[in-house]
Amino acid sequence: MLLTGEYFVLDGAKALALPVRFGQSLHVRESPGSEIVWNSHDHTGEVWFSAKFDLLDFKATKTTDPAISDPLTQILKAACRLNSDFLSKWKKYRVDTYLEFDRQWGLGSSSTLISCLAQWADANPYLLLFNTLGGSGYDVACANAEGPILYQLGEEELHIQHVDFEPSFKNQLYVVYLGQKQDSGAARKHYYQHRSQSNGALQQISDLSEQILEATTLSAFEKALIEHETIIARSLNLQPVKETRFADYWGAVKSLGAWGGDFVLATSASSAQETRAYFQNKGLPTIFTFDELLLNTPDSVEPLVG
Numbered sequence: 001m002l003l004t005g006e007y008f009v010l011d012g013a014k015a016l017a018l019p020v021r022f023g024q025s026l027h028v029r030e031s032p033g034s035e036i037v038w039n040s041h042d043h044t045g046e047v048w049f050s051a052k053f054d055l056l057d058f059k060a061t062k063t064t065d066p067a068i069s070d071p072l073t074q075i076l077k078a079a080c081r082l083n084s085d086f087l088s089k090w091k092k093y094r095v096d097t098y099l100e101f102d103r104q105w106g107l108g109s110s111s112t113l114i115s116c117l118a119q120w121a122d123a124n125p126y127l128l129l130f131n132t133l134g135g136s137g138y139d140v141a142c143a144n145a146e147g148p149i150l151y152q153l154g155e156e157e158l159h160i161q162h163v164d165f166e167p168s169f170k171n172q173l174y175v176v177y178l179g180q181k182q183d184s185g186a187a188r189k190h191y192y193q194h195r196s197q198s199n200g201a202l203q204q205i206s207d208l209s210e211q212i213l214e215a216t217t218l219s220a221f222e223k224a225l226i227e228h229e230t231i232i233a234r235s236l237n238l239q240p241v242k243e244t245r246f247a248d249y250w251g252a253v254k255s256l257g258a259w260g261g262d263f264v265l266a267t268s269a270s271s272a273q274e275t276r277a278y279f280q281n282k283g284l285p286t287i288f289t290f291d292e293l294l295l296n297t298p299d300s301v302e303p304l305v306g
Helices: 066-082 109-121 125-130 138-143 184-197 201-214 218-236 241-245 272-281
Strands: 015-017 024-032 035-041 047-054 060-063 091-099 149-153 158-162 173-177 253-256 263-267 286-289
Touching (some): 015 201, 047 066, 066 109, 125 138, 149 201, 201 218
Antiparallel strands (some): 035 047, 047 060, 173 286
C-alpha cells in the first residue's frame, strides 16, 4: 500500500510504502506432459480464473478470461527471456495461486503474482515487472518486504530503505475500503498526460514522504497529508477525495495509490466507534486499523466489518 508518492514515484519521487498482512502464494506441481494448467483461487478458495497454456508459445489453449490469460502469456514469455532454463523441460505444470484477500480490494494481486512467478523462474522480479505490466516497482518491493520501506526509482538502480513506521498515534489511523477498484494503467496514463504541470512537485513529494515518516504528533501528520493531497490535486487537475466524498469528516482523508478507488487513509481524534459509524453511514463498512493491516505488527486480526 502506497502511503505517499503516488504517481510521482514513477518519476523518481521518494515514496513511503507499507506492506500489508495479506499476500498471495503460488504452488507448482510437475508431471509428464507439455502444458501449464493454471487455476487462480480467491480468498475463499473458489477458482475465479483458469486456463491451459501450450509450452511451445505459452498461448492459452483454453481460458475462462482472455483479459487475464493474455497478460499471463506475456509474463511467462518474459520470464523465459530472463532465464532460458525456465520451463525448458518437457513437463506438465499444475499451477495454483491463492489470494489471502478479496481480489477487488486492489492490494497487489498483480505485484504478488509477479513476485511469485519470479521466484519460480529464478528471475529478477523488477525486470519481469518492467518488461510486462510496467509501473514503478514499489509494489514488488513490498511483496518481498517484512515492513515499511522508503522506495525510490532511480535512473540506473532502485533505492529501497527499510524503515520503522509505527507512530505513537497509530490507534488514530484507519484505512477504509471505498468499494471501487481503480485501473492502475489508466491512472498512470493520466499522470503522464499532466505531469508537465507539476512545477517542482517531485521534490516536494519526496520531502513530504520524509515528514510523514518522521511525524511525532497527529496534527503534524495530518498537516503533511493535506499538503500532499493538495500538491497531487494541483499538479494533476484532480479533486481530493475528502472534497468529493467526505467534506463533513472531522479528520484528514488521503487517497492511497491511484485516486478515485480502492482505499483511503483517515485520521481520527474521535473514538473508534464514532469513526466506524461515520464510514458505515456512508455505506463503507470495511475499515482496517493500523495494526490490523500492516505486516510489521505482532498479531494477525480481522478487519472491522460492520
